[in-house]
Amino acid sequence: MKKIVACLLFWLGVLSSLPVLATNTDEGNASEAFLRVDYAEVLLEMEPIAAQGNEDAQFVMGTLYENGYGVSKDYQIAANWYRKAAEQGHVSAQFQLAVLYRYGEGVPQDDQQAGAWYLRAAEQGHADSQNNLGWLYRNGYGFAQSYEDALIWYKKAAEQGHAVAQFNLGLLYDVGNGISEDKLLAAYWYEKSATQGYADAQFNLGLLYEDGSGVPQSFQEAAFWYERAAIQGDSGAQNNLGVLYRNGLGVLQDYNKAASLYQSAALQGYSTAQNNLGALYAEGSGVPKDDIRAHMWFNLASFNGNTEATKNRDAIAKRMTPHQVAQAQSLARQWLERYGE
Template sequence: MAQPLSAGPLEDGKTLLEKKDFANAAKAFAEGFDEGDGDSGFHLARMVELGVGFTPDSVKARALYIAAAEKGSAAAMNRLGLMHLRGENVRQDFAAASELICKAADLGNLEAQFNCAGLALDGLGRAKDPAIAFGYYEKASQNGHTGARNMEAALLRTGTGTGQDLSRAVKLFEQGASLGNPVSLYGFAEMLENGEGVAADPIRAHLYYNLANERGHPGARDALERLTASMTPTEIEDAQARARNWKPAEKAEAN
């Protein structure tokens, strides 16, 4: 019987990693890296850094990240940037962090787009620019990054770096809330309670505060208690029944 064709060292390595065959995963990533694939080098570096199939070695991992970045791995650039940002095994350098992370963002790496947006929003290693931050959050959000979608919604809600658009903000929060993301649940609940971009609805607001609280959002308990104090017993019972019957969607709607 013919053997199945290999998907290539990178994909083979990922498959073996999922199967917890760490030794052969490392071999596959090393093979891909030797053939010039930077992303294979990134995954090998990650295994070394986290001690997956190896004794953890942050110095060796950083050297591998540098080599992988030189071969074009945006993921490796982002990780190196985070090391500079946090001062991990290297001198803290916000400018170097911004250069690496935002270069990776421009290459299409979702995590880097999210991180670059945060740097631009806070003015770390680059000029503070909410409009640039919004642009990166929007790009990552459109490609399914949950944190970026929440930040896009938050900036649209306040009109930071973009025109205020409450209806768009509430739609984005609702998308994340449908999946059970606690930040999205809380943001959607706030907008429902206040009638921002949507008709005020205390029962639905209670439902989503309740769900956010169950998922550990730090502000949800106080918000839930405050809102509950203003509702009738019938409204509270309705909201609690909805919470008991609520189930997350399988996937988000398109932005």
């Protein structure tokens, strides 16, 4: 028995460490960590223990089959092993089984079953399950829509330091869906999440500081949080930080920086940034004055539903020759072919 326990503890430790390695080290080191694990050995040692009913071993077996570690990936077999462990109360297996039901992998897609398994794990204090359960309640999947229940479960996860739940809780207070709007609490939870590096929370916190909602208005603070989200590729934050640089709000005015930020967001298809970048080209601010490029960006933003850009495109076309307009339209088509619609 001691040998079995030691074996389980060893392999559970190895498997649980892999996501951490993959997240916190560079790609090469993460790959080396995966290569150091002999999954055939894991399977050989775990399967007989799992067959005897050991819930930890059953969870390991589910993990191997779900991810294709040492075996062909098979969600159905993974679900069977997770279910065996979940029915014995294994919290991580309950969570993984819920995820499979949510996305219909290895089992029929079933939000009620997903909710039931999230609930069982959530009641054991599993923060990911609490957050996901809150999301189901908020959106009415598997349960009758209930913002009050969403608030309860988001808060349980948020109080454990779950960054996504902290953001989701902040969003409930920010928007006031089914509960009283409270910008102060929204800012409080956004900041909890933002300080953990969650880009959506950083962006929304920047919005609150820019507007002075729930916090004293501060363009400097807005720029601080927009920059952190922008570094992570958040297109909204890139655009809004660009606006601050263009107008010298909270930062030194810098048209070049504004143009660079607008372009980063525009390349992701963010229509407001495409329109703003077009305006810089039309003015020659931070970029060379270029009506063809301006028309191209206005046209792309218009294609993405930006009505202001439509007006800007039509206005600038009046000072362009038909040949220049044709060039701009050709560039827009090429952009769409390269970056997709």
